[in-house]
Amino acid sequence: MDNLALHPKFKEVSDECVLFPDHAEQLLQVYLDLILAKEFENVSVIQAPVLGRCLIECTHPDTRVKYLILPAFVAEPWTVAKIECTFTALDRETDPRLNASAVSRITLGVITGDSTITYMNLTRGVPPEKPDSALTVPVIP
């Protein structure tokens, strides 16, 4: 934690890092990636005490789609049961932003040792079918 505190942007996530020290480094890395590299907008950290970690809410600068990102290291084991527990825990959170995403989708930000971050969308259940804009012709009811 002392090493992280020396980063100039640490103060923006210091409260969350102190609350959840086990996930502080991955939170800071994904946060920096979103605001400095990916240049997402409306980036804010949401505490999830039931889940025991923090998530990052952000908006894609081009598509304006909102994402809820859960930072995780690559070595952290994920099972189907753990993913289901994550959605269940989000459902029980008091923050309405987490409740809304619990029924739809969260994005996992997987961090490797050399700081490569891979984002994976996790949808609870079968995701809605995405229409192919090149082929679909709208139907008049």
Added chain:
Amino acid sequence: MATKRNNAGKRLQYSVPLPLPALQQQQQQQKQPQQQQQKHVQPQTPSTATNDLSLQRQSVSSSTTCPSSWLLHPLRTILSAALKYLHLQHDNTKGSPTTTQDLIHGEFHFSGASVWIHEGKDMEILFRQGFFGKGTLSRSEATWKERTAGSSQGVSLEEITRQRRVERAQLKMEKLVLAVQGNASALPVSTTPLISSNTSSTNASGFTTPVSTVSSVSQSQDPQLNNTVQQSIMPLTSPIGDDPEGVNQETVSSSSGSGENEEHLQLSLEEAFFLVFAVECIAVSEQKTSSTCDQLLGGNPAGVTPFSIQECWLRFAQASAFAGKPSIAASIPMQMPMPDISPDNPFIVRYAAYHHYRSLGWVVKDGLKYGTDFLLYKKGMIFGHSQFGIRVVACKSAAEVTSNTTHQHRPTGMSPLNLHSSPLSSTPGIFVSHAVHSWQWLLALNRVISQVQKTVILCHVIVPSHVSKQQLSHPLKALPLYTIVEVGIKRFIPEKNRK
């Protein structure tokens, strides 16, 4: 001509490798005449594809059954590194720290299982001389500061890229709309519905005639298309500074005004240990300093001393073992004698493969995005795409499995392996893998890798079962016990693959 000039410039900047220790350079000079006598073999695996082979080595393909061994060639490297290490230790005891003063300082992060390099010049040296590490805010080389530096003077490179992306998306939407309108105008206009009235149930369910549907498209555009186009136009008319939240504005102002580089170079544990153990150019410690090792050797009262090779080995293995459980790891103090690590420790297994390919001259990078452990580049990612995706699989030899099943007694002092073995393939006698890998897993991996024009290589690291804690405590004793077996996988479709 411009391409040639560009490539020549890249070679000047990126192709100078980090200087190897003097003894290793002498070994390389001796290897050169032997290399000239070797025949050129059609490359199938990275071991056969490289030109840095010094001794004859047999690598396993799908048709052979002889396991390869990297004991002979790397043994020389390890011995020379050991001699150099002993020379270094001797120098340190004599109190002549001139060698360590030139070392790059790295900051070890236990919870993140990584080593951070903060100095700009050190970042440049490590990346340009061997492609070690990755900038935390960049795709490869740490260039975030240069890319965003233009924001105070004009438009930064990132902004130009973003505008071009938006323009391309807008152009694509316009072409799509024109294409749909073109289809609509090509169809003949008819008042009679194509669907007969006999199919009343079908009409009741909401089906419409194609003519009316197409006309609706021509008259009113898809609202989703409209939204996408308008959203894509928005960033052009509303620059980042107008962001109501002010997040990006703060970012731009802080990055351009303060001039501080908020990016650092991050090394994975394998890269960092290779630089410590084989190249001997960095010193890793756990405390952050604002300069190189000059401060460490300058009598820092805090007593921050870099890790030795053995300490790095044990700390990295420990970090890898507890990577998913930082709260447990924090409660375990670093003490000597060494903490308990197993022979199939993830760091040791991965490092064996990493060291193997690096010693053959490949540039080894992380391959998570392609579903592999490593990617192999011939010269570096600057010069071209990677050819091979390496999947590291820890296993142990079939002979040891047989001996363990027949002889229940194990000698005392050994660290027994808790193995759950199951056969991977129908090639008995070579190895038995640890985890269960199905054909679906292999084919899915091959599908992903093939789509990006790469070849899957299963790098089996045969883990020794009868190994003492003393042997595991130092890489010079532990690494020679591991054996690498490579298998190249490529799907063959008789109807398509005519080669």
